[in-house]
Amino acid sequence: MNSVDLMFFAAVAETGGIGRAAARLNTVQSNVTARIRALERAMRVPLFYRGSRGVTLTQAGERLLPYALQVGLLLTEAQHAVLAEGEPRGPLRIGAMETTAALRLPGPLAAFANRHPEVDIALETGPTEWLIGRVLDRSLEGAFVAGPVAQAGLVALPVLTEELILAAHPAIASLEALLDGLSRAREAKVLVFRAGCSYRRRLEDFLARQGLVHVRRMEFGTLDGIIGCVAAVMGVTLLPRIVAEPARSAGRLSVHALPEGAGHVQTLLVHRGDSVPTVAFACFAEQIRTAFSA
Secondary structure, X not given: OOHHHHHHHHHHHHHOOHHHHHHHHOOOHHHHHHHHHXXXXXXXXXXXXXXXXXXXXXXXXXXXXXXXXXXXXXXXXXXXXXXXXOOOOEEEEEEEOHHHHHXXXXXXXXXXXXXXXXXXXXXXXXXXXXXXXXXXXXXXXXXXXXXXXXXXXXEEEEEEEEEEEEEEOOOOOOHHHHHHHHHHOOOOEEEEOOOOOHHHHHHHHHHHHOOOOOOEEEEOOOHHHHHHHHHOOOOEEEEEHHHHHHHHHOOOOEEEEOOOOOOEEEEEEEEEOOOOOOHHHHHHHHHHHHHHHO
């Protein structure tokens, strides 16, 4: 087993197929197949289930994948450490909550891309808990998450503070009316992202403190879906004010501030503390710090 075998293994695991991995690695399928078979012989276990639609990891393969990714990132870190004085270049994999990616990052990302054209940026979106896991297993160099973060091994750079509000149909005139409606409705619903979203957890905690334990949850995958369904009187949700403001201005939503102290959350840029940051990530973090401190 060597680092090249692990690189081929990780490519097959991430793309889900020998052909797609070969295209990513700029090689022929027979070379990928030979590498995977050699690795399986060395490990003495099958790493993939083969099927007509591609391959999926066996349990042994799932256990090996984080180590294969870590080896690849460590080799990249070693190269960047040696070339630390050079111009940023190569891949930069970062993550962000969907709200942050949609409304806070386009400007800084565009400025960074224009300043450092040799950096290939890949942005993944997801809930805070998932993003933290991706940083810890070295799949991402860093991620924008909601604080506070007490996870050992992570370094957190404060970026900005968001104000969270409750968004509802425009006919609801006040927070008191909103809470009263939820308490009276037999089928009261809140619209949320999937489990692991920090905003969802804050909304659930707030409702529990109000005694609204009967409220049902509807999970959505996109901001547009949540906002559209709130406007259609399907339920209420918790969002950063900046996200809800355009729909409020258009008369599609009403927004309601939370009690003092309950509606503010810090967005953090987190990364592993035991890794040498690549030049690209160090420059990106500085760009973010400058952009949001102005």
